[in-house]
Structure formats: C-alpha cells, structure tokens
Amino acid sequence: MSATLEKGIRVLKEVIDAPIASYFESCVHCGLCAEACLFYTETGDPKYTPIHKLEPLRRIYEQEYTLLGRLKKMVGLSKPVTDGELDQWQELVYNSCTLCGRCSAVCPVGNDIVYMVRKFREGMSASGHAPEGIKGAVERTVTIGSPMGVKLPAVQAQMKHVEEDYGLPIPLDVEGAEYMVMLSSMEIINFPEYLAAVAKIMHQAGKTWTLCSTAFEATNAGIQIGNSDLAKVIVSRIVEGAEKLKVKTVISPECGHAYTALRWEGANLVGRPFSFEVKHIIEVLDEFQQQGLLKTEGFETDKLTFHDPCQLVRRGGVIQQPRTLMNLVAKNFVEMPDAGYMNWCCGGGGGASAIEEGEALRLEAFKKKKSQFEAVKPDRVVTACANCRIVLEESLEHYQMELPVIGLTELIAEHIPDNAPQAAIKS
Amino acid sequence: MNELQFLTWVRGPGLDIAVGIFLLGVLWRLFEIYSLGRKKDLSAPRHAAGASGLHTVFRRSLPPPGLLKRSPVSYIGGYIFHIGLAVVVFGFAPHILLVKNLTGLSWPGLPSQFIDLAAVVTMAAMVVMLVDRINKPVKRFLSTFEDWFTWAVTFLPVLTGWMAVQHLLLPYTTMLAVHILSVEILLIVLPFTKLFHAFTLFGSRWYNGRANAHKGVPV
Numbered sequence: 001m002s003a004t005l006e007k008g009i010r011v012l013k014e015v016i017d018a019p020i021a022s023y024f025e026s027c028v029h030c031g032l033c034a035e036a037c038l039f040y041t042e043t044g045d046p047k048y049t050p051i052h053k054l055e056p057l058r059r060i061y062e063q064e065y066t067l068l069g070r071l072k073k074m075v076g077l078s079k080p081v082t083d084g085e086l087d088q089w090q091e092l093v094y095n096s097c098t099l100c101g102r103c104s105a106v107c108p109v110g111n112d113i114v115y116m117v118r119k120f121r122e123g124m125s126a127s128g129h130a131p132e133g134i135k136g137a138v139e140r141t142v143t144i145g146s147p148m149g150v151k152l153p154a155v156q157a158q159m160k161h162v163e164e165d166y167g168l169p170i171p172l173d174v175e176g177a178e179y180m181v182m183l184s185s186m187e188i189i190n191f192p193e194y195l196a197a198v199a200k201i202m203h204q205a206g207k208t209w210t211l212c213s214t215a216f217e218a219t220n221a222g223i224q225i226g227n228s229d230l231a232k233v234i235v236s237r238i239v240e241g242a243e244k245l246k247v248k249t250v251i252s253p254e255c256g257h258a259y260t261a262l263r264w265e266g267a268n269l270v271g272r273p274f275s276f277e278v279k280h281i282i283e284v285l286d287e288f289q290q291q292g293l294l295k296t297e298g299f300e301t302d303k304l305t306f307h308d309p310c311q312l313v314r315r316g317g318v319i320q321q322p323r324t325l326m327n328l329v330a331k332n333f334v335e336m337p338d339a340g341y342m343n344w345c346c347g348g349g350g351g352a353s354a355i356e357e358g359e360a361l362r363l364e365a366f367k368k369k370k371s372q373f374e375a376v377k378p379d380r381v382v383t384a385c386a387n388c389r390i391v392l393e394e395s396l397e398h399y400q401m402e403l404p405v406i407g408l409t410e411l412i413a414e415h416i417p418d419n420a421p422q423a424a425i426k427s
Numbered sequence: 428m429n430e431l432q433f434l435t436w437v438r439g440p441g442l443d444i445a446v447g448i449f450l451l452g453v454l455w456r457l458f459e460i461y462s463l464g465r466k467k468d469l470s471a472p473r474h475a476a477g478a479s480g481l482h483t484v485f486r487r488s489l490p491p492p493g494l495l496k497r498s499p500v501s502y503i504g505g506y507i508f509h510i511g512l513a514v515v516v517f518g519f520a521p522h523i524l525l526v527k528n529l530t531g532l533s534w535p536g537l538p539s540q541f542i543d544l545a546a547v548v549t550m551a552a553m554v555v556m557l558v559d560r561i562n563k564p565v566k567r568f569l570s571t572f573e574d575w576f577t578w579a580v581t582f583l584p585v586l587t588g589w590m591a592v593q594h595l596l597l598p599y600t601t602m603l604a605v606h607i608l609s610v611e612i613l614l615i616v617l618p619f620t621k622l623f624h625a626f627t628l629f630g631s632r633w634y635n636g637r638a639n640a641h642k643g644v645p646v
Contacts, residue, residue: 046568110632317643
C-alpha cells in the first residue's frame with residue numbers, strides 16, 4: 001500500500017461517524033437517489049447513482065467498524081480499497097457530483113448522501129485522487145489568496161474604478177464597521193457590477209461597511225476538494241480579518257460554496273463558534289427591505305426567472321428571500337418547475353466547474369437546466385451565485401441559447417435611484 | 428426426525444436460538460453503529476418551521492415532489508408490501524397468540540379472509556418489486572447477492588404461511604414447521620443485512636432532519 005493511499009484510508013476511517021454508519025446500514029438499494037441526480041437523469045448511466053459513488057467508503061466502514069466486516073477481513077474475504085479503485089472513483093466523486101444535495105432530499109430511508117460525498121472527498125484528497133483543476137484552485141487560494149490568482153492590487157483597482165464611476169466611497173479596513181463585505185474572484189474579474197451594487201445599497205441603507213485587505217476572497221476551494229486542513233487555513237483568514245476589524249456581520253458574496261464554507265462549515269473548521277454573524281448578501285438585502293432601508297423604484301417588465309443556487313437554498317435555507325426581492329423589482333417573475341427547495345443544479349457546483357476533463361459531462365447534465373428554462377421561456381435569468389452564473393452563461397452559449405444571466409444584487413441596485421437620499425447613519 | 432419432532436424443534440429450541448440471535452444481534456448492531464457518535468455543530472443555528480429530526484422521520488414516508496412519477500413501482504409496490512407485511516405479521520390471530528404466550532401482550536386480530544387477501548397482495552407486490560429490480564438498470568446495477576437473498580428470506584415466510592393456511596403442497600404440520608423455520612431464518616438474517624434498515628431508518632431520517640434543521644431547511 002502506498003503512503004498516500006494509507007493516509008487516505010486513515011482519513012476515511014476518521015470521517016466515519018454514527019450518521020454515516022446509520023446511512024450505510026439503512027440503504028436498501030432502491031435507486032431513488034439516481035432519479036434525483038442530474039448526472040443520472042441526463043445520461044441514463046447507472047454508475048452515476050449517488051449511493052454508488054460512495055462504494056469505497058462503504059467498504060471501509062464495513063471492514064473497519066462492523067463485527068462481521070472485521071471477521072471477513074481477517075479471513076481474507078473482503079475486497080480492500082486500492083489506489084486504482086479510488087482513481088476510477090474520481091469521476092464519480094468530483095466530476096459527476098456538484099454537492100447539490102437533491103439525493104439527500106429524496107432518499108426514503110433518510111440518508112444524507114451529499115454529507116457522505118463531502119466526507120469521502122476528504123479521503124480522496126488525502127490519497128491524492130482529487131482532480132487537477134480543483135487542486136490548482138486550492139493551491140492558488142492558499143499561496144496567492146484566491147482560486148483565480150487575484151491579489152489585493154486587483155481588488156484596489158476595482159475599488160478605484162467603482163469610486164470613480166459611481167462617486168461612492170469603497171471603505172477598506174475600517175475598524176468597527178457593521179458589515180465586512182466579502183467578494184469572490186469571479187466577481188472581481190468577471191462581474192465588477194457586484195461591488196458597485198453593494199456600495200449603492202449600503203449607501204442608501206446608511207450602513208457602515210468595509211472590505212478587508214487581508215480577507216477579501218470568500219470562496220473556499222478547500223471545501224470543494226474536501227481538505228479540511230486547507231479549508232481551515234482559508235476560512236481562518238476571514239475569521240481573523242473580521243475579528244481584527246471588529247465587525248458585527250460578515251457578508252458572503254453571491255457564491256454558493258463561499259456561503260456554505262463560511263456560514264455552516266467555518267466555525268466547525270476553526271473549532272469554535274464565531275464572534276460575528278455570517279449572512280449571504282441576499283439575506284442582508286431581505287433584512288434591509290423589511291426594515292425599510294431598501295427602497296427601489298420602477299420595475300423590470302420582461303419575463304424573469306430565478307435560478308436557485310443549491311448551496312443557498314437546499315443546503316443553506318435561504319429560500320423565500322430571493323423571491324421577495326425578485327417581486328420587489330420584477331413585474332413578470334415566473335418560477336421554473338421544481339424551483340426553490342428542489343431546484344436543479346447548474347451542473348458546475350462543488351468544484352465541478354474547475355474540472356476541465358469533466359466539461360463534456362457537465363454540458364450533458366446541463367440539459368436538465370435547459371429543460372427547466374424551456375418550460376417557462378424567460379427573457380433573462382437571475383441568480384445569486386457567481387459560479388452558477390458563469391456556468392449558466394457558458395452552457396447556454398454551448399447550446400446557442402440567447403438568454404442573459406444577471407445577479408440579483410445588481411438587479412436590485414439598478415432600481416435604487418442614483419440620487420437617493422442617504423438614510424441617517426446609525427452606529 | 429419425523430414431522431412432529433421437526434415442528435417441536437422449530438417451536439422450541441429453534442425459536443429460542445433465532446430469537447436470541449435476533450435480540451443480541453439487534454442490540455449489538457445498534458451499539459456498533461450509534462456508539463460511533465458525531466461531532467457537535469458549532470455554527471450558529473437557524474430556525475425554521477417544520478424543520479427537525481422528528482419531522483423528517485415522518486415526512487420521509489411520503490414521496491418528495493416529482494419522485495412518485497419517476498419511480499411509481501418503488502413507491503406503490505413499497506407501500507403495499509410493507510403495509511401488507513405489517514398486516515399479516517401483526518393482524519393474524521395465531522401470530523397474536525404466539526406473542527401473547529411469549530410476552531403476555533395481546534390485541535384483536537383481523538378476519539382470516541382479510542389476512543389471506545393481504546398475504547396474496549403482499550406476495551404480488553414483492554414479485555413486482557423483484558421484477559422491477561431485474562428490469563430497471565439502476566436497481567439491477569446496485570443489486571448484490573444480498574439484495575436477492577434478503578428478498579427470498581422475506582418472501583418465504585409469507586409464502587409458506589399462506590400455503591400452510593391453504594393446506595397446499597405439504598401436510599399442514601410440515602408446512603407449519605417450514606413456515607416457522609423460514610421466520611427463524613429471517614430473524615437471524617435481519618440484524619446483519621440490509622433488512623436492518625427496519626431499525627436504522629429512524630436514526631438515519633432523524634440525523635438528516637436534524638443536520639438540515641440546523642440550517643433551517645425542512646427536509
């Protein structure tokens with residue numbers, strides 16, 4: 001057994017807990033999880049059945065934690081997990097799983113399958129079987145500071161741009177601000193409108209906010225690859241930044257996994273509860289709206305639909321808020337079939353969009369999203385995750401569909417009057 | 428061993444051994460699984476109506492939106508044979524008498540014609556499920572020896588019980604002994620195969636519901 005395989009198997013043994021044991025024992029091979037997975041429904045290939053993606057982990061559980069399994073192992077009746085097998089499983093655990101969690105939502109015996117995939121990735125990563133694309137993203141985040149290699153000067157250049165274009169100040173490293181705003185590389189490079197939108201919204205709401213020079217990148221490829229040690233390094237920067245600036249709330253950008261990393265995994269990674277709150281920008285906008293701090297004017301009149309990012313909805317609990325906000329600025333907002341809690345993934349979540357060799361499969365799986373769009377024929381698609389947005393744009397282009405994709409935050413900001421009186425600053 | 432001795436053995440020592448292995452097996456397996464424990468979630472919880480472990484324990488008995496249409500045989504067949512098994516096992520007067528003799532607990536039985544019908548419907552549903560497992564690519568792909576074996580071990584007690592009551596194939600005494608033996612095999616096999624989901628599914632649903640309720644998601 002190679003050293004890395006040994007390490008991987010040790011990690012797999014460590015991640016197995018009572019829920020995972022209970023889940024494996026409960027599976028009756030009914031195959032219903034396949035019906036919930038876009039990689040199965042769009043390809044018809046049974047190997048993409050979610051529970052099958054966990055077969056090596058199941059065997060480790062059986063061989064290490066059950067009496068019968070240990071007996072079988074002793075007398076040489078069990079099949080050991082090998083490097084070759086894990087290598088073969090890379091496609092199943094990464095390329096064909098976006099951690100969307102639909103399987104966990106349908107399993108009749110209640111198995112949280114995506115929880116197990118997330119844990120299995122810990123062992124895959126430790127044994128050196130993670131895809132090169134995500135490995136690179138993690139390495140860049142740890143060494144440079146962001147998965148796309150964005151450094152502070154790029155952020156500062158964008159800040160300057162927004163300040164000049166909108167005449168709104170972009171605060172940096174302001175101690176005691178109420179909100180610390182995080183960005184994703186995707187927004188810094190591809191969607192600069194986001195920062196301008198936040199500045200406009202915060203200005204109208206009269207809230208104090210800041211960016212942080214040591215922690216501006218919110219995405220966490222460590223979570224996607226399944227390496228808790230690296231995920232911890234990445235999330236710790238944000239925790240330190242937020243504590244140094246003594247902010248009350250850290251705002252996750254329009255990015256699904258950044259939200260999961262910060263909101264749900266963060267405290268568990270650093271091993272203590274946070275001293276600040278974590279909210280997705282959509283939650284903050286919804287709160288502002290409820291408090292009368294978000295005033296919009298005018299409506300979009302073309303047909304708009306909302307693509308729910310999996311990590312925000314099914315895995316994050318932000319379900320109603322985007323709908324309230326959509327109705328605030330859209331006269332013709334239509335829901336796709338399965339919208340909300342059971343929405344279908346764009347096909348590129350969970351790090352899948354970073355895997356080059358997975359592109360053909362991803363585009364095949366996108367047919368599910370395409371059919372959702374075709375069912376309502378929207379003029380534009382609104383979403384709240386920069387990764388969903390880029391994956392949707394690329395896939396729509398591949399299928400030659402003319403369908404612009406925009407971010408919800410910028411859509412809201414477009415309806416804030418430029419000369420809006422600033423609310424009194426309360427702090 | 429003649430048929431009477433066979434019946435005496437399966438009713439006496441055979442039953443004791445099977446029930447013993449079943450009870451110890453269940454306790455051991457529950458310990459083996461749930462003593463692994465889990466880490467406390469340190470993230471700040473969000474609360475939402477209808478989101479809890481208990482909610483999910485009940486809610487998962489119903490198909491989520493769209494799934495019934497995608498896999499009708501799994502749901503309809505599954506409901507029929509699970510409910511049918513419960514009716515036959517707990518509604519048949521002689522079964523209740525056995526439980527009364529063993530534990531002192533008793534409840535009214537269902538009419539025997541109804542039990543008869545329930546047994547036939549249960550077997551039909553199980554055969555349909557078996558055919559579905561053979562025909563459906565996903566189910567066939569997932570199936571191992573254990574899936575076919577546990578199907579047979581569950582099917583035989585229903586079949587032999589029904590045949591004993593109908594006086595088919597073998598003399599009543601022999602068929603009754605075969606029936607009891609098949610139940611004993613089921614009891615011995617249950618804790619160590621996927622049939623153990625009868626116990627763990629409550630824990631699994633609860634864990635899933637609990638973890639997602641922490642995020643404010645009713646699953």
